[in-house]
Amino acid sequence: MTRAGRGAATALGxxxxxxxxxFAWGALVERTRFTVRHEVLPVLARGARPLTVLHLSDLHMAxxxxxxxxxIQSLVRYEPDLIVxxxxxxxxxxxxxxxxxxxxxFEGVPGVFVHGSNDYLGPVLKNPFGYFRAPxxxxxxSVELDTAALELFFEDELGxxxxxxxxxxxxxxxxxxxxxxxxxxxxxxxxxxxxxxAIDEMRExxxxxxxxxxxxxxIGVTHAPYQRVLNSFVNQGADLIFAGHTHGGQVRIPGLPAxxxxxxxxxxxxxxxxxxxxxHGGAFLEVSAGIGTSIYAPVRFACPPEAVVVTLVxxx
Numbered sequence: 001m002t003r004a005g006r007g008a009a010t011a012l013g014x015x016x017x018x019x020x021x022x023f024a025w026g027a028l029v030e031r032t033r034f035t036v037r038h039e040v041l042p043v044l045a046r047g048a049r050p051l052t053v054l055h056l057s058d059l060h061m062a063x064x065x066x067x068x069x070x071x072i073q074s075l076v077r078y079e080p081d082l083i084v085x086x087x088x089x090x091x092x093x094x095x096x097x098x099x100x101x102x103x104x105x106f107e108g109v110p111g112v113f114v115h116g117s118n119d120y121l122g123p124v125l126k127n128p129f130g131y132f133r134a135p136x137x138x139x140x141x142s143v144e145l146d147t148a149a150l151e152l153f154f155e156d157e158l159g160x161x162x163x164x165x166x167x168x169x170x171x172x173x174x175x176x177x178x179x180x181x182x183x184x185x186x187x188x189x190x191x192x193x194x195x196x197x198a199i200d201e202m203r204e205x206x207x208x209x210x211x212x213x214x215x216x217x218x219i220g221v222t223h224a225p226y227q228r229v230l231n232s233f234v235n236q237g238a239d240l241i242f243a244g245h246t247h248g249g250q251v252r253i254p255g256l257p258a259x260x261x262x263x264x265x266x267x268x269x270x271x272x273x274x275x276x277x278x279x280h281g282g283a284f285l286e287v288s289a290g291i292g293t294s295i296y297a298p299v300r301f302a303c304p305p306e307a308v309v310v311t312l313v314x315x316x
Contacts, residue, residue: 031293033304034071036078039273041284042315043239045215049173054080054106055308057223057244058290060091060118061098068292071307072102078309081172083109083160086244086288087116087184087223090145091123091295100153110172111160114181116223116245117189120147123294163221165191167202171209175312176216178202180236186224186245186263192232199236217312218283225265225287230276238283240312246270248289252302271303286310 044051054075061068083106089099122143154160161168163181170177180199183189217240220233225243233241248271249258258270269276269285276285291305 030300030304031298032067035304035306037306037308039310042313044312044314046314048175048314051081051312053082053310055084055288057086057288058088058292060292061095062092062295063094069102073105075307076105083111084242085113086242087114088118090119093122093143112163112179113154113160114163114221114223117184117187125296167198169202169206176208178216178218181221182229184223185226185229224263226263231278234278234283235280240284242286244288244290248303254302
């Protein structure tokens with residue numbers, strides 16, 4: 001072999017070793033390197049008491065994931081005033097019992113939720129490089145999950161409000177909050193045309209506590225942050241929007257935006273807090289990288305799993 005050939009072979013060997021090491025890190029270490037991201041957002045009325053919001057998304061829970069369950073249970077230490085769950089809680093046909101165990105410590109904590117497609121349909125094996133071509137599509141071999149039982153747990157046992165294509169209201173620590181949500185826009189299950197009517201109906205029927213502040217905080221909640229949904233929320237008066245779905249790109253190059261988003265949001269807004277603007281206004285946008293991954297793509301790189309603790313405060 002010539003010197004050039006030996007050099008090329010060495011370079012290929014090094015590249016292969018680096019690639020294998022990166023894959024091992026992503027599959028064996030970072031995938032379960034659970035983190036908590038903290039954000040502070042000045043969206044409350046002056047004089048209002050701060051609110052702690054726990055944002056959970058994309059649990060993709062499977063029965064054997066005890067470490068993930070323990071991490072979620074440990075988040076009770078933040079004593080949230082509100083939990084926002086942006087969907088894809090299930091990751092396996094038998095995942096519900098583990099979701100229940102993980103969220104049991106939060107019984108009685110006010111919460112709201114929307115579904116992602118993986119709360120209806122189980123994951124399937126597919127080519128991960130397909131995400132670079134276009135957002136994923138439903139596969140006919142997907143297994144239907146027990147969505148009704150998940151909803152029963154959220155609503156009846158935890159006391160959370162279902163926001164799938166509807167609007168609800170609640171008062172927390174003296175702050176009046178209007179919530180509006182959608183079904184999973186990634187599957188076209190959002191019903192934006194009905195949202196204004198749902199908001200009007202909610203406003204006609206809500207009875208606020210007279211001791212709470214007169215200012216109302218608007219919060220939009222969706223699984224997949226498609227631009228049409230974000231625009232609609234802002235146009236309806238949202239001050240803050242919560243979303244998931246993107247996994248933050250899941251596999252990233254350190255220091256660069258997400259490589260893929262699996263929707264039409266700009267790559268630099270696929271994780272974290274940013275501002276979403278329309279000609280009618282703007283709102284803070286909080287997108288979680290999620291806590292889990294599909295059981296068929298159990299790798300993360302430069303994008304660890306996360307829960308997000310958002311402290312809502314009055315402006316200085």
